[in-house]
Amino acid sequence: MRAPATLAIWTSLALLGCRGPGTEPGPALPGFAPASGARQLRIEEGAARLLDPAATARHFAYLTEEPHPAGSERNRELAEYTRERFEAYGLEEVEILEYRVLLPWPREVRVEMLEPRSFVPSLKEDGYAADKDSFAAEVGPTFMGMSASGDVVADVVYAHSGNPEDYDWLESQGIDPAGKIALVRYSVPYSYRGFKAWEAERRGVRALLVYSDPMEDGYRRGEVFPDGPWGPASHIQRGAISYDFLVPGDPLTPGWASLPDAPRLPREEARSIPGIAAVPLSWRDARPILESLAGPVAPHAWQGGLPFPYHVGPGPARLRVRVAMDDAVRPIQVVTGRIRGRDEPDQWVLLGNHRDAWVYGAVDPSSGSASLLELARVLGALAREGHRPRRTLVFASWDAEEWHLTGSTEWGEHFADALAERAVAYLNVDSSTSGPDFEASAVASLAPLIESVARDVIDPDTRLSLLEAWRRRERDAGAGSPARGLVATELGSGSDYTVFLNRLGIPIVDMSFSGPYGVYHSQYDDHLWMTRFGDPGFRYMTAMVEVWARMALRLANADALPYDLERYAAAVGGFADSLAEAPGAERLDLAALRRALADWSRDARELQRALERSLAAGGDPPADRYAELNRTLLGLERELLIEAGLPGRPWFRHALYAPRYTYAALSLPGVREAAEEGDWARAERQLAVLVLRLEAVGERTRRALDQVP
Secondary structure: OOOOHHHHHHHHHHHOOOOOOOOOOOOOOOOOOHHHHHHHHHHHHHHHHHOOHHHHHHHHHHHOOOOOOOOOHHHHHHHHHHHHHHHHOOOEEEEEEEEEEEOOOEEEEEEEEEEOOOEOOOOOOOOEOOEHHHHOHHHOOOOEEOOOOEEEEEEEEEOOOOOHHHHHHHHHOOOOOOOOEEEEEOOOOOOOHHHHHHHHHHOOOOEEEEEOOHHHHOOOOOOEOOOOOEOOOOOOOOEEOOOOOOOOOOOOOOOOOOOOOOOOOOHHHOOOOOOOEEEEEOHHHHHHHHHOOOOOEOOHHHOOOOOOOOEOOOOOOEEEEEEEEOOOEEEEEEEEEEEOOOOEEEEEEEEEEEOOOOOOOHHHHHHHHHHHHHHHHHHHHHHHOOOOOOEEEEEEEEOOHHHHOHHHHHHHHHOHHHHHHHEEEEEEOOOOEOOOEEEEEEOHHHHHHHHHHHHHOEOOOOOOEHHHHHHHHHHHOOOOOOOOOOEEOOOOOOOOOHHHHHHOOOOEEEEEEEOOOOOOOOOOOOHHHHHHHHOHHHHHHHHHHHHHHHHHHHHHHOOOOOOOHHHHHHHHHHHHHHHHOOOOHHHOOOHHHHHHHHHHHHHHHHHHHHHHHHHHHOOOOOOOOOHHHHHHHHOOHHHHEOOOOEOOEOOOOEOOEEEOOOOOEEEOHHHHHHHHOOOHHHHHHHHHHHHHHHHHHHHHHHHHHHOOO
């Protein structure tokens, strides 16, 4: 549908960086003196004038032309395309780095119901006349990445979302899942499919089937594809089941880069490789199995969107599940390029998105990849016009994210020493656009930076700033909506920021525009879906470029690195409050933690005020005015790393952040995991480690305070 004339005008103004109704003047830019801040805004406005939705659309069309899973020839071609675009846009030191990683493909995937009647799920998605891509032969077989090979015949149990409490309920009813085939569903709130596999394997389940219920992402939510954004009956959510909540990256090279000559673990020693066969199903293929189950009626919360009561079994549905994987090591390609900084080239602002998709990947990840390429074009043009950033911008197109967060992890491990010395922040965009609602999560020190950018970018639909559009959505959600800020500061996993935050101690931002999206990881996540439902006109995909560009340039050009440590300390105080309210927390002595936080909060507040005074009074600071302070601030996040890592999963080293096995956020993870397991001696030891890390952060904050000019 063509935008009304007035909306089209305001959309054009948004893409030109102009302010529309509902925007606000706002305070000075974080980290900038007034003169340099004014110059920065002029540079950003120049970047906004260069934005071109047509250029974004051209990239997007090429990226989504064919399926391009990790390890495929097409994904290698897209690596070459990305390299060529980076070079054409003036990026420097452009290169393709190849890693060799465990990336099995299926030789055979088959599911067959043997009893009470014969039925063979198609494991295919329907074609639609309106969508040529839905008929493409090269979509390939439907499978779960990193499924074990197996040939299993067993009765079926329905285990709801496949979470521990679901199996506990089955066992309370006298139903033992061991030796069975478990049928589970994708769920809201999200529970990572790899955790479903982990729990099934732990319970002795012999094979796992994961289906998409229409209650979550199908017709119970609204119109389905090709008439609406939700998933049709045959849509299948593919995905990997790697245990990357234990060790991300190539399973055979945990903690070091999977270069061609790298040593590799034997498969049996790799902790992140599942030992269970798993297959994804559409709800159309799952329905005959669900209808064939007897046994107790499932609890009300387990009932789904299909028009019959769900039973849990076991049986009489009896299935054969056969999966044969080739267990191959395959090459993947990471593409990087730089815009070298003019004053502090050895400080890096990292900008990344993954390129590999399960099929076409229109939302995930090609919307982000198109935004990344347009970002490179715009910032490259700025540099050629003489607006080279103070610090170096590093652009990265990752590969094999969909398997084990692989390309980013291998690159991070490859360049860990340089990143520890140089990385300012990592700005991640996985899927840039599935709708109009801006969302961001970040280390709390970067939350004010994100808010300042959201204040200065116009929402293409509402004509308000992104910040005010978000406030309106929160108000419209009603009084019962939980109070929260624009930026979520509790961080889990599931995207390429994981290695940078959890292993290397680099501040991160993860951001997207979201909306109704029921075709995740299916073949319907394609060009037609995006142009009809996700982002007609490529306005939000291009708006993401503006958000990304402004954020990158503010980090790259700030006089003083814009880390708000007062905000960070307050957020960690909230983590401590939550810990104190957890069951059994009265067994922990939190006094030392409270003292360390109080000291850090005081020093962070003093640093923030001193820096604001210094910047306000500094005129137009010379490039080296804050150099010593910036070097100190650069290492602050690294102080939160635990050298030995977390107990049981030492790859994860951050004292404040780790993912749960579901990918959900887990704050103060060493203490919380021990407390939740009832291991109070370990919890006390981890609490002492946490206090030491916070004291080190406080000491560095005091050093920074002494360095404010």
